[in-house]
Amino acid sequence: MPARGDFKVKRSxxxxxxxxxxxxxxxxxxxxxxxxxxxxxxxxxxxxxxGAGTSYHAAGMLAPVAEVTPGEDALLSLGLRSAExxxxxxxxxxxxxxxxxxxxxxxxxxxxxxxxxxxxxERELALRQRLGLEVQRxxxxxxxxxxxxxxxxxxxxxxxxxxxxxxxxxLVAALAAATLRGGxxxxxxxxxxxxxxAGDSVRGVVLGDGSHVAARQVVVAAGVWSGSLGGLxxxxxxxxxxxxxxxxxxxxxxxxxxxxxxxxxxxxxSSYITPRGDGRYVIGATSEERGFDxxxxxxxxxxxxxxxxxxxxxxxxxxxxxxxxxxxxxxxDNLPVIGRAPRVDGLWWAVGHRRGGILLSxxxxxxxxxxxxxxxxxxxxxxxxxxxLDGDLARAFDPARFAGRVTIGTAA
Amino acid sequence: MPARGDFKVKRSxxxxxxxxxxxxxxxxxxxxxxxxxxxxxxxxxxxxxxGAGTSYHAAGMLAPVAEVTPGEDALLSLGLRSAExxxxxxxxxxxxxxxxxxxxxxxxxxxxxxxxxxxxxERELALRQRLGLEVQRxxxxxxxxxxxxxxxxxxxxxxxxxxxxxxxxxLVAALAAATLRGGxxxxxxxxxxxxxxAGDSVRGVVLGDGSHVAARQVVVAAGVWSGSLGGLxxxxxxxxxxxxxxxxxxxxxxxxxxxxxxxxxxxxxSSYITPRGDGRYVIGATSEERGFDxxxxxxxxxxxxxxxxxxxxxxxxxxxxxxxxxxxxxxxDNLPVIGRAPRVDGLWWAVGHRRGGILLSxxxxxxxxxxxxxxxxxxxxxxxxxxxLDGDLARAFDPARFAGRVTIGTAA
Numbered sequence: 001m002p003a004r005g006d007f008k009v010k011r012s013x014x015x016x017x018x019x020x021x022x023x024x025x026x027x028x029x030x031x032x033x034x035x036x037x038x039x040x041x042x043x044x045x046x047x048x049x050x051g052a053g054t055s056y057h058a059a060g061m062l063a064p065v066a067e068v069t070p071g072e073d074a075l076l077s078l079g080l081r082s083a084e085x086x087x088x089x090x091x092x093x094x095x096x097x098x099x100x101x102x103x104x105x106x107x108x109x110x111x112x113x114x115x116x117x118x119x120x121x122e123r124e125l126a127l128r129q130r131l132g133l134e135v136q137r138x139x140x141x142x143x144x145x146x147x148x149x150x151x152x153x154x155x156x157x158x159x160x161x162x163x164x165x166x167x168x169x170x171l172v173a174a175l176a177a178a179t180l181r182g183g184x185x186x187x188x189x190x191x192x193x194x195x196x197x198a199g200d201s202v203r204g205v206v207l208g209d210g211s212h213v214a215a216r217q218v219v220v221a222a223g224v225w226s227g228s229l230g231g232l233x234x235x236x237x238x239x240x241x242x243x244x245x246x247x248x249x250x251x252x253x254x255x256x257x258x259x260x261x262x263x264x265x266x267x268x269x270s271s272y273i274t275p276r277g278d279g280r281y282v283i284g285a286t287s288e289e290r291g292f293d294x295x296x297x298x299x300x301x302x303x304x305x306x307x308x309x310x311x312x313x314x315x316x317x318x319x320x321x322x323x324x325x326x327x328x329x330x331x332x333d334n335l336p337v338i339g340r341a342p343r344v345d346g347l348w349w350a351v352g353h354r355r356g357g358i359l360l361s362x363x364x365x366x367x368x369x370x371x372x373x374x375x376x377x378x379x380x381x382x383x384x385x386x387x388x389l390d391g392d393l394a395r396a397f398d399p400a401r402f403a404g405r406v407t408i409g410t411a412a
Numbered sequence: 413m414p415a416r417g418d419f420k421v422k423r424s425x426x427x428x429x430x431x432x433x434x435x436x437x438x439x440x441x442x443x444x445x446x447x448x449x450x451x452x453x454x455x456x457x458x459x460x461x462x463g464a465g466t467s468y469h470a471a472g473m474l475a476p477v478a479e480v481t482p483g484e485d486a487l488l489s490l491g492l493r494s495a496e497x498x499x500x501x502x503x504x505x506x507x508x509x510x511x512x513x514x515x516x517x518x519x520x521x522x523x524x525x526x527x528x529x530x531x532x533x534e535r536e537l538a539l540r541q542r543l544g545l546e547v548q549r550x551x552x553x554x555x556x557x558x559x560x561x562x563x564x565x566x567x568x569x570x571x572x573x574x575x576x577x578x579x580x581x582x583l584v585a586a587l588a589a590a591t592l593r594g595g596x597x598x599x600x601x602x603x604x605x606x607x608x609x610a611g612d613s614v615r616g617v618v619l620g621d622g623s624h625v626a627a628r629q630v631v632v633a634a635g636v637w638s639g640s641l642g643g644l645x646x647x648x649x650x651x652x653x654x655x656x657x658x659x660x661x662x663x664x665x666x667x668x669x670x671x672x673x674x675x676x677x678x679x680x681x682s683s684y685i686t687p688r689g690d691g692r693y694v695i696g697a698t699s700e701e702r703g704f705d706x707x708x709x710x711x712x713x714x715x716x717x718x719x720x721x722x723x724x725x726x727x728x729x730x731x732x733x734x735x736x737x738x739x740x741x742x743x744x745d746n747l748p749v750i751g752r753a754p755r756v757d758g759l760w761w762a763v764g765h766r767r768g769g770i771l772l773s774x775x776x777x778x779x780x781x782x783x784x785x786x787x788x789x790x791x792x793x794x795x796x797x798x799x800x801l802d803g804d805l806a807r808a809f810d811p812a813r814f815a816g817r818v819t820i821g822t823a824a
Contacts, residue, residue, distance in 0.1 A: 298721065298730045301717060309711065323735070
């Protein structure tokens with residue numbers, strides 16, 4: 001990295017981009033595409049290839065209702081808003097990319113296999129009814145009429161017709177294409193070593209090879225890997241930890257038909273079978289706090305297959321195509337961080353989406369791009385209502401909540 | 413393929429090799445190495461790369477005692493003889509190849525998890541005692557002292573100290589190296605389309621690209637793919653069917669120590685965990701009659717993991733490295749075919765070893781190479797006693813037993 005003096009000389013000779021986005025996952029590319037289509041000059045920097053990180057492993061469930069957690073009202077509102085945005089987002093993306101995005105308006109069933117699970121499911125129903133969400137209680141027989149692949153041992157089900165799914169890999173491919181067609185630039189194989197911050201402003205980023213990219217604004221969307229960027233004191237970075245998810249991909253040699261809806265079971269619907277609509281299925285997922293370990297273990301594969309085949313016996317006949325593990329980016333309060341970095345003009349965070357990164361891509365892009373556009377136009381005000389969110393709601397995801405935090409477990 | 417007339421002209425201008433071996437698996441390469449070391453000019457023809465077929469998937473258990481089947485006395489004798497040959501075979505191979513062969517004199521435990529399995533295991537013990545085989549009954553507590561990784565739910569075990577294991581992939585690599593160092597030639601990526609048989613003699617083979625390889629003798633060792641060779645009427649080929657085996661490879665991130673012996677359970681020890689001695693394990697295997705299908709299914713992976721982790725709970729912590737499926741080559745009587753083809757001088761079969769191909773490689777090589785050497789020297793007599801087998805025993809594996817068979821299930 002050159003000394004600051006050299007560096008200023010270099011900057012003056014190269015024209016900075018309007019926005020540099022760090023990370024070409026679903027979040028980063030959604031922001032890049034929308035920013036480019038608003039007329040900003042966008043450069044995406046990706047250390048690997050588009051969607052090679054957590055997006056590669058994600059199942060792609062768009063499930064704000066199935067995943068409701070008591071006390072996370074702000075996240076529910078954000079998820080519902082993004083789920084609402086999804087259909088027009090995909091329509092426009094398919095036009096812009098001339099690619100098909102595997103978006104399936106399939107609906108979701110939450111299911112219980114025994115009396116304990118049925119009691120838990122009744123409580124889940126009550127919670128969703130209190131929140132005014134669209135959900136219907138189904139007897140086992142009615143659920144099996146909808147999904148004959150379900151095991152006879154089924155006890156109870158909740159129909160969540162508004163929770164759908166998308167294939168994150170085709171989504172990312174379309175986003176990359178749309179970004180490029182919209183005039184954005186995408187540099188793959190390009191690791192970012194650090195943010196370049198001078199005083200209270202960002203000036204760009206420094207790459208792994210020491211070279212500098214000048215940018216008027218910088219968006220950090222590198223998921224769980226965003227926590228190790230240089231250029232800011234550690235306590236001013238968003239604290240992120242990886243939550244490992246092991247996941248299986250399978251296909252039915254007999255073609256589609258085993259399932260048409262997403263089937264979810266267990267606490268919060270944490271175990272699931274997601275049909276792609278073409279005979280392919282995704283079975284997931286573990287939640288493990290094991291650092292950056294991405295190994296696939298015998299025990300996890302066994303448990304995932306056990307739950308899925310108990311619930312849908314036909315799963316046994318599926319062909320196993322992939323066993324992988326991804327890393328969900330989680331913050332200390334398990335909520336995403338979406339917005340302007342405190343005390344650094346031009347720096348934006350779009351990280352920490354944990355298990356909701358695919359669902360939250362459209363709303364995250366709306367929020368961030370509204371801010372980028374306003375800042376580019378010299379309008380310093382916050383634009384929290386960009387995605388139809390009121391200020392309180394947007395503030396729930398404000399990066400400022402981690403500003404000046406004390407890092408637990410270190411002497412400092 | 414050229415007309416016969418052209419072809420004779422071509423032959424006269426090129427010097428035939430002494431022996432062409434079709435197939436570079438454990439069987440074909442064992443024959444090639446031993447034949448080359450006896451001074452024969454050997455050419456191995458392999459459509460893929462060495463060991464890419466069934467050898468790639470095999471667990472490598474050397475287990476004639478664990479796998480005893482009532483009524484298969486000849487196979488037991490052959491297996492015991494080959495197990496006896498294994499240690500000197502490996503010693504010589506390691507010298508010849510200057511490579512390490514992963515041969516582990518680990519011993520084997522056959523185990524029972526409940527009273528039904530324990531009764532079955534008592535019968536297995538009685539059978540082996542009648543046959544005078546080395547096997548010892550162990551209480552569960554004694555077995556768990558030997559292998560503390562076994563589950564407390566264990567009921568009974570049999571100790572089979574003479575059944576060992578080898579890593580088929582390192583075995584094949586060493587065999588290929590020894591063959592080349594011994595003066596043999598190995599052509600990979602070279603598919604054989606048909607045998608070239610004129611009258612009652614073999615003259616070589618015709619390759620997939622139509623070219624001809626002249627050979628005085630030809631050994632067919634292409635496993636289950638040997639059944640589709642051209643050049644002989646179908647009823648004079650050895651009838652072979654694939655028996656699919658799904659198998660898992662894992663490793664322990666904590667290093668070796670979970671198990672030191674092969675653990676086998678179920679009928680005939682069909683389910684097993686094989687330790688490689690370095691923290692790697694192989695868990696197998698299904699036996700499925702599904703043609704040439706080699707897909708890995710959810711049901712098989714689940715069952716293999718279920719059995720293994722019930723028996724050795726620590727299996728849950730292992731990292732899954734590979735899930736694959738191989739095709740065991742089986743004949744109508746499930747016995748191998750080792751010897752001279754009836755009514756075709758110079759043609760030899762070394763196929764149909766089903767689950768015993770790795771174990772039986774040394775004895776198959778001894779039998780075939782003794783015949784090749786004698787025929788090369790113009791000595792027409794059979795040399796059934798080559799590997800210390802009497803004539804009756806060798807005849808149990810004689811290709812002639814399938815000569816003139818009627819193919820079941822076709823109008824012809």
